[in-house]
Amino acid sequence: MYLLGFDIGSSSVKVSLVESESGRCEASAYYPKQEMKITAEKAGWAEQDPQLWWENAKMALAEVLRTSCVSVSDIKAIGISYQMHGLVAVDSNQKVLRPAIIWCDSRAAGIGAKALQEIGTEHCLSHLLNSPGNFTASKLKWVKENEPDIYSKIYKIMLPGDYIAMKLTGEIKTTVSGLSEGMFWDFKEKSVAKFLLDYYGFDPALIPDTVDTFSVQGELTEEAAKELGLVKGIKVSYRGGDQPNNALSLNVLNPGEIAATGGTSGVVYGVSEEVKYDPLSRVNTFAHVNHTKDLNRLGILLCINGTGILNSWLNKHVGGGTLSYPDMDRAAANIAVGSEGLSIMPFGNGAERVLENRNPGAAVMNLNFNIHKADHLYRAGQEGIAFSFKYGMDIMKGIGIESKVIRAGKANMFFSSVFRNTLATTTGAKIELYNTDGSIGAARGAGYGAGVYSSLKEAFANLKVVDVTEPDVKNQQQYTDAYNRWKEDLNKIINK
Numbered sequence: 001m002y003l004l005g006f007d008i009g010s011s012s013v014k015v016s017l018v019e020s021e022s023g024r025c026e027a028s029a030y031y032p033k034q035e036m037k038i039t040a041e042k043a044g045w046a047e048q049d050p051q052l053w054w055e056n057a058k059m060a061l062a063e064v065l066r067t068s069c070v071s072v073s074d075i076k077a078i079g080i081s082y083q084m085h086g087l088v089a090v091d092s093n094q095k096v097l098r099p100a101i102i103w104c105d106s107r108a109a110g111i112g113a114k115a116l117q118e119i120g121t122e123h124c125l126s127h128l129l130n131s132p133g134n135f136t137a138s139k140l141k142w143v144k145e146n147e148p149d150i151y152s153k154i155y156k157i158m159l160p161g162d163y164i165a166m167k168l169t170g171e172i173k174t175t176v177s178g179l180s181e182g183m184f185w186d187f188k189e190k191s192v193a194k195f196l197l198d199y200y201g202f203d204p205a206l207i208p209d210t211v212d213t214f215s216v217q218g219e220l221t222e223e224a225a226k227e228l229g230l231v232k233g234i235k236v237s238y239r240g241g242d243q244p245n246n247a248l249s250l251n252v253l254n255p256g257e258i259a260a261t262g263g264t265s266g267v268v269y270g271v272s273e274e275v276k277y278d279p280l281s282r283v284n285t286f287a288h289v290n291h292t293k294d295l296n297r298l299g300i301l302l303c304i305n306g307t308g309i310l311n312s313w314l315n316k317h318v319g320g321g322t323l324s325y326p327d328m329d330r331a332a333a334n335i336a337v338g339s340e341g342l343s344i345m346p347f348g349n350g351a352e353r354v355l356e357n358r359n360p361g362a363a364v365m366n367l368n369f370n371i372h373k374a375d376h377l378y379r380a381g382q383e384g385i386a387f388s389f390k391y392g393m394d395i396m397k398g399i400g401i402e403s404k405v406i407r408a409g410k411a412n413m414f415f416s417s418v419f420r421n422t423l424a425t426t427t428g429a430k431i432e433l434y435n436t437d438g439s440i441g442a443a444r445g446a447g448y449g450a451g452v453y454s455s456l457k458e459a460f461a462n463l464k465v466v467d468v469t470e471p472d473v474k475n476q477q478q479y480t481d482a483y484n485r486w487k488e489d490l491n492k493i494i495n496k
Contacts, residue, residue, distance in 0.1 A: 001452065002026065002075045004234075005443030006057055008082040008160050009242065010048065010102055011035045011264055013056040015064050016439035017075070020452050023462030025440050026070060029063035031056045039099065044106040044350060044359065047099035050088050050163050057164065061228055072230050078168065078220070079238035079446030081245035081438040082161030084181050087139040092155040094166060098147065101139045102160075104265070104305050106351035106359060108138035111145075112183075113357065119199055121279070127186045128193060129277040129285035129298070134351060136182030137193075141200045157206050161239045168236050169218025174208040180287040181241050187275065190293050213289045214238055214449035237449030240289045242438055243267045244299050248289050249441025250407040250434055251460040253297065258429070260406050262413025265349070266307030266385060268393055270300045270401035282354045282395050289445070290456070300401050302392035306349035306362060307385045308412050313348075313362075314381045318374050325415065332379035332418045337475060338482035339376050341366045343489040344384035354392045355494055365489045379418060386422035387486045393427055403429040409437045410466055420469040425479040433467040 001021070007014040012035065016028040036056065039047045065072065085103040090096055101107070112133040116124050124131055132138050136159065144151045156172045159182060166172050179185040179192065184207060186193040197204055211217045220234040240248060247259035247269045255273045260266070273296045277285045288297040315321065315328060323331075347355065348362030364377070393403055406423070408414045410433040424431050444459045453459040472479065 002070055003443040003447045003452065004061075004075055004078045005439040005441065005446065006078065006080050006164060007242070007437070007439035007442060008053050008057070008080065008164055009263070010038060010083050010104070013053055013060050014437070014439040015057065015060040016437070016443055017064050017068050017070060018440055018443040020076070020447050023444070027064045027068035028439060029060045029067070031059040031063070038102070042107075046102050046105040046350065048102055050096050050100050050160070053160065053164060054167050058228060065229055075230060075234055077235045077237045077446035077450035077452060079442035079444070079449070080161045080164050080236070081240055081242050081442040082159065082164065084159070084241035084243060085135050086160045087136050087143070088158040088160060088163040089143065089150070089154045090156055090158065090172070091153050094172070097150050097153055098143070100160060101142075104350045105139065106134055106357075108142045109134040109351050109357045111141050112138040115196070115199060119195065123195070125277050125279065125281070127188050127195065128183050129187055129275065130183060131281040132183050132196060133281060133353065134357065137184055137196055137200060140202065144201065154206060156208050158208065159241070161241065162208060165217060165236055165239055168220055168224050170221045171218045172208045173211045173217055175213045175239060176210055177213055177240060177244055177287045177289055177291060179207070179210065185287065213240060214445060216450060235446070235450045238442060238445035240442070240445065243269050243301055243303075244286065244289045245438050245441055245445070246409070247271065247299060248445055249409065249436045249438055251456075251463055252407055253288070253290050253456060256402070258401070258403050258406050260389070260408045262307050262385070262408070262419065264307070264309045266304040266389060266413065268302040268389060268396065268403070268406070270396060270403070272298045272300055272401065274400070276300065276399045278395060278399055280356055282356060283392060283399070284353065300396055300399065302389070302396055303353060304346065304385070304388045304392060305352055306346040307388070309349050310344070310346040310362065310381050310385060311413065314377060318377050328378045329416045329418055331375040332382055335375050335379040337478040338485065339380035339383060340371055341368070341485070342372050342376050342380040343486045344377070344380040345490060345493060346381070346384050346388055354388070354395065358494055360493045363493060382413075382416055382419045383422050383482060384486065385413060386419050386426060387483050389423055390426045390483055391487065391490070403427055405429060406431045408433055410434070411437055421472055422479060424469045425472045425476060426483045428471055430471070431469040432465050435464050435466050
């Protein structure tokens, strides 16, 4: 018996096929092989055509089916992980009305800030656990104000994962976890946030009905089955935003557990059972995938927009695109901790919540033409990314999320020994890397949602640690000094 997981990212779509009993990943593939196109008509904008996600999902799945030789009749469930905070709008015929406004688009930040001021900080934080900020609800308000003709045609709004589920099942649904990431969920009332809908002037009918995160949410239609090369009737039984799903993939489900990722953006995600929020909304609180009305499981999310994208930029524009990432890591490792005073700020991918929605841009500071070379830039970039994690994790610590062990998949920035050593030593947390990723986690989640597994414990019984990085106690002071210098340089930028 097999389970399929789709991970709908902004760079690519990854698909994995998991054998349910052993938990072995039979095959996986991603598409496109180069980064997916993001359209930015204006500074701070970021849009993608949802049909692009669907076409890339089909291509990745086709590769998985070719390489696995598994009979499609043995695939029993499908799970979906997806890029968070996006806005997809469709009409009554399920036709997409405009490109999706995706997670790193910052055009609605001012709208959310105004809502926070006019509704009241205490009311928003106590009900939404966040500022309305630059999340999905504020993006919809931007469409209402700036594209009234399009807004008037909207039948339902969706998150990216809801759109993929619609393409699979023909049904438009969402989850409480999804609604919370879009600022549509009222944690006090345990219902859709009517006060925010009223403030923004939204018809509640725009919001899809909810389904449980782990449940049979629909079945693969005949039309979708033909497009995908699958059989009709496969259960779609899980969906989760990429960061809650990454935590699920790492079996981070209970209070005190921490998950992290380092892709285009970087995230640290801790689980709490208490209703906690940062008064400045620099880190955000959402309903975790296993949150229910009777069981508080809240995810505290730190997001740095510019992490892996900085490393990619350095690879292309400093290394000329000819240097492999392992080669960059080896070159960076030859430079002393602290990069001989060179600091890089990774904040070049839109407004940063951790900086109170400031958009300072990336910066290279203290560059000395007589000392520094490309290897220094590689190290300073990786240190800057790790230091930005540390900066945000100190904020998380202030609301009770203590990081003693960080779990991550062995992927993206976590391939880098320089990044791992810097992060572990500056935070004092051991880093455990696991044999999993978002698409594999989505497949396991689907198995639980479809009843293939009797519990999440059973679903993740085969999860294994493949690498461990301990803090470098011997050089602790060097890392601490380097971080403090970096933080001083950051303050020069944000306190201008």
